[in-house]
Amino acid sequence: MKPGKLKHAVVGLGLIAIVVVPSLVGAADPDWKAVEQALGKGGQLQPGDVFRIGMPRTDLAVTVKGVPVKAPFALGSYAAFKQVGDHAMVMGDLVLLDQEIPGVMSGLIAGGLDVTAVHNHLNEMSPHVMYMHYAGHGEAVQLAKALRQALSASATPLGASGGAASSAGSTLDTKQIEQALGRAGREIGAGVFQVTVARAEAITEMGTPLLPAMGVTTVMNFQPTADGKAAITGDFVLVDKEVNPVAAALRRHGIDVTAIHNHALQDSPRLFYMHFWANDDPGRLAQGLKAAIDLTNSARP
Template sequence: MMKRITTFGLLGLLALSSPALAAEPWEQAVATAIGKPGAEMPGGVYRIGLPRSDLHVVLDGVTLKPALALGSWLAFVPHGGGQAMVMGDLVLTDTEVNPVMAKLVAGGIEITALHNHLLRNTPHTMYMHIAGHGDPAQLAKVLHDALALSGTPLSAPPAASPAAPETIDLDTAALDRIMGHKGKIGGGVYAFGIPRAEAPRDGGMALPPAMGAAIAINFQPTGGGKAAITGDFVLTASEVNPVLRELRQNGIEVTALHNHMLDDEPRLFFMHFWANDDAQKLARGLTAALSHVAVAAN
């Protein structure tokens, strides 16, 4: 059975929330500095998604949708006195890494991790995790100026006319049933966001799931009931190898294992994965892996 500990206020999906008008002046200042509005998330987080829609990335013959594995994001949360903490994950090509890093460091933003999430993808992508504390608008300006040295789209897309709800070529009801959680369609991907049971902390501050502390599992249909899957499990040390073994036994490749933060409690490890196979078969394998993780109850 999946290890579950009841928590209050179980949070919904993170990365696919619809943008909302910033209700607080500091949120509007952040949106203006970045050049794109974000979404208000549970836990007081203001999160801006920055998908790398400019990139054409192929892995094992699958063209990756930005929502599957190419979504940069920035998440801000206030902590009093007009100050805020920002955390984020920036998707960069190899040649973008050093210019962006130099600009961030010069602006006082900390680099907390730099690594791959995928294997064999063309072009190769790196993932730079960042953290900072200070005036939220100033933090946003530094981040904007750094990302402007990459190809990351930094403007809001043109307003689209109302359309029918997005559909996807997967049996989402079956996936929900197998996973024991409800996913959400967005950007051509069916995504699950699963918070851990305990509230992780970084530098003594509680981290809501929208700050990158939730398990992310994404399905992109590849035809005939198949899907490419990727994402990351958020694990304590004792959970790492049981999850790794379960994924491998179910035909799911482990593509990276590392930290994203520097001062987290408990110490968290992020395990990334990849497979392209029957979607329901993969969901059963992922559920078996989740049985070794302390996740929040539905």
């Protein structure tokens, strides 16, 4: 190669390096420790490189139909972060008392986050609790800071002073539950046993995958109550044609349907979340949940 052409080639390669290197740096995973510090809570890296931070409302003493419920059972605020190209996205939901809703919503909007839903998950709750779903895109630490600022309008425990859920093991016959459901579960604290079931098809929002660890999965929580019974709650993630068959199956098995609604705004396929409640024999309730799962396009165990 002639010297002139060699010079141009070297310059060209240099320009390519200048263009490529920053894009690689921009796509690097966020500093999750910095995100934890910004939000004031620790988190865990989940499947699919989702970094999830739980913010359970351990400060609240809530009953449903007179049954005291544990924070991991039905009071679990969370934030799920994922790096997408050169920015991060976050989504989750916040457990709020009625009087906390206006301030937290204003804070989310002021911080550049979108409010995607506000609604109940359960009925006959005392004190009355609502759930605010949100989403946002940007730099991960800045998103965490905006979320923490919004949560300052609530009593959500954050920082070193935040309470922690009990790590007591479940007194339930979890093998019976797993056998009835045909799926494995795990204890998530305070004696609560959880089984999750992902959708079989890919779920996206504006082309970005929405993964189970981000909250896009069917959740079934079991909490032991009196006389060998268990309370159950959670939500089924459904497409439109599944809503009424699943509701009918739950009702046939004595399980209350407490809410049907969206959580996101632009998910594809369009998803509906069906929340439920019952307090009865755990094995019998698991059989009812299994009957409903069988009517959905769920991933195989």
